[in-house]
Amino acid sequence: AQTVTQSQPEMSVQEAETVTLSCTYDTSENNYYLFWYKQPPSRQMILVIRQEAYKQQNATENRFSVNFQKAAKSFSLKISDSQLGDTAMYFCAFMSYSGTYKYIFGTGTRLKVLA
Amino acid sequence: DTGVSQNPRHKITKRGQNVTFRCDPISEHNRLYWYRQTLGQGPEFLTYFQNEAQLEKSRLLSDRFSAERPKGSFSTLEIQRTEQGDSAMYLCASSPRQGQNSPLHFGNGTRLTVT
Numbered sequence: 001a002q003t004v005t006q007s008q009p010e011m012s013v014q015e016a017e018t019v020t021l022s023c024t025y026d027t028s029e030n031n032y033y034l035f036w037y038k039q040p041p042s043r044q045m046i047l048v049i050r051q052e053a054y055k056q057q058n059a060t061e062n063r064f065s066v067n068f069q070k071a072a073k074s075f076s077l078k079i080s081d082s083q084l085g086d087t088a089m090y091f092c093a094f095m096s097y098s099g100t101y102k103y104i105f106g107t108g109t110r111l112k113v114l115a
Numbered sequence: 116d117t118g119v120s121q122n123p124r125h126k127i128t129k130r131g132q133n134v135t136f137r138c139d140p141i142s143e144h145n146r147l148y149w150y151r152q153t154l155g156q157g158p159e160f161l162t163y164f165q166n167e168a169q170l171e172k173s174r175l176l177s178d179r180f181s182a183e184r185p186k187g188s189f190s191t192l193e194i195q196r197t198e199q200g201d202s203a204m205y206l207c208a209s210s211p212r213q214g215q216n217s218p219l220h221f222g223n224g225t226r227l228t229v230t
Contacts, residue, residue, distance in 0.1 A: 006157075037219075043223075044222065044223045044224070045158075045208075045219075045221040046221070047219070091157050100171045101146060101163070101165075102160055102163055103148065103208075103219060104160065105158045105159075105160075106157050108156065
């Protein structure tokens with residue numbers, strides 16, 4: 001069974017600084033995708049960034065980038081130039097498309113951006 | 116794109132009562148997921164539909180939980196004989212079939228409180 005682990009329950013960062021959120025996963029699959037989702041307080045979950053496992057190049061979306069280490073099964077999220085609006089819960093998620101397209105989520109990291 | 120709609124937003128019920136939640140996915144999305152989220156935790160997979168077919172159901176679910184998607188459009192999640200441990204946010208999400216890495220689009224959730 002696949003598992004996703006986020007070992008940092010809470011983190012904080014000063015506005016305009018850079019922060020990295022960690023995620024590791026366990027799978028025997030070769031065909032999968034990885035995602036980071038953001039859940040602001042009392043608001044719905046939205047996609048931040050996604051990574052195809054077969055691609056070696058790390059995904060980037062504006063201020064958000066990932067460090068994908070397939071052999072180590074690590075998928076960290078880097079947020080550059082942190083903004084107050086980045087305050088949220090961040091969830092790492094795994095989806096294998098050789099199975100039933102089920103998404104497995106980690107327990108989340110609560111990020112607080114400080115003014 | 117009107118987004119994923121969930122009703123009701125909040126439900127308070129007494130232990131032992133039955134409750135039913137509804138999810139209307141984005142119209143062209145054929146995959147529909149139900150997740151349960153407790154405070155400070157990540158979404159926990161409950162079940163998944165592709166069109167009207169329920170392809171997977173979590174072993175964590177007891178027989179008190181049932182979900183349907185009769186015409187491959189909206190879905191309902193019913194909980195029979197509710198228990199206090201059922202109190203949680205119930206999230207619905209959908210994704211299109213085209214594009215294996217299509218992300219999940221989440222609704223705002225239904226918050227269930229069992230007294």
